[in-house]
Amino acid sequence: MRTALIIPTRNSGAYLERLLPALDRQTLQPDELLVVDSASTDGSPERWLQFGARVVSIDANHFNHGGTRRWASTLVKADCLIYMTQDAVPWHKNSLRRLRAGLYAAPDIGVAYGRQLPHPGSSVLAALARNFNYPPQSRVKRWSDATQLGIKTCFSSNAFAAYRHDALLVSGGFPTDAIGSEDAYVAARMLLAGYAVHYAADALVCHSHDYTPAEEFRRYFDIGVFYSRERWIGQSFGTASGEGLRFVKQELHALWRSGQAWRAPTALYRNVLKLLGYWLGRRERHLPAALKQRISMFPNYWMRQNP
Structure with missing residues (x-):
């Protein structure tokens, strides 16, 4: 199967010292690496090009969390679409491979998202937020689980997530205009369309924020x-x-x-x-x-x- 890795970026240079080596050592190398850059001024698009990525640009004023990801999906030809953010760093050499395996662990899975660990040096509260939302146990969630999980049924994160391209199309794809939470939107649409959401806890990335x-x-x-x-x-x-x-x-x-x-x-x-x-x-x-x-x-x- 063809696999595409899609990363929206803006001034990603600060993350590349860790991110590029982590991507380079992955045992699963994507057939396509697409970087959608929003008017970066730090020279990072050139570094992505040197790394072998295809870089397309979008006006920062036109960037939209759902619409831009939807547009990006039309620019690649792949069965499996892996989305990452520029500040998510694969923790293990098999992170991408395990995420894709999680997507195909059952025939009805439409999206799989990985476990997020705190970045080195993160605060206690930032680390807790990761551990609270991303426990060490994997779980496949279906619409029938809503009676137990409520809105957490459609919790997902495309900071590190893999989508079956056909399931994405059947469920309507990413929203064209969303302020955020586009990953929850897609997961909810997939669940209502009969697909499952897989939390693949063995697919690990470092991704956390110390918000004020x-x-x-x-x-x-x-x-x-x-x-x-x-x-x-x-x-x-x-x-x-x-x-x-x-x-x-x-x-x-x-x-x-x-x-x-x-x-x-x-x-x-x-x-x-x-x-x-x-x-x-x-x-x-x-x-x-x-x-x-x-x-x-x-x-x-x-x-x-x-x-």
Whole structure:
């Protein structure tokens, strides 16, 4: 089967010292490596070209998390599409191979996503966020699991994910205009179309973020916007009841175990900002466009919405 690796980039140079050697040592080398670059100014497109990638450019103002990935899928000819982000670094030489194997582990699997480990030097809270959402046990999720998992059924991450190209087409593909969470959108569409989502925990990448409290607020505002505009997901799968409280408890426990209990007030403040951001995002239709542009992580999205 033909396999394509697709990586959207913008000024990816800071990651290439680790990423390129990690890709080079993969036991599965893709038939096509496509880099979709958004007006980088750090010389990284040239480094990708030297590495052997095909590089196509897109105006940064036209980049869209769903629409750009949808466009990229039309530029390759492959049965398996592996999407990565520029800051996801394969942890093992078999990471790509195991991810593709996870995609074909059962005939009904439409998407497989790998386990994300914290980058070296990540904070306790950043590491906990990875471990909370990416446990060491693999799982195949189907629509029938929604009664148990709720909206977590369609949780996925295309920071490191493989899609069957035919399943992507049957389920409608990536959304043309989404502020983010396009991976959850596709997973939900696939589940409703009868496909399964496979969390392949043996396919490992390093990928984590040390967000500031303000960045967490903005990120959760965008998540709230997404689920406000895609209400069918909540109607089809329900909610993640109790997940937020469970996460806060694990955060506080992790801080205590690491001798950083003094950071508990900051952690609680961070979670209050997450809730506030999400709450506002769910009600974004009542907010002025200028405010939405200011508090979103993706102001260009709102500029396109209100030219």
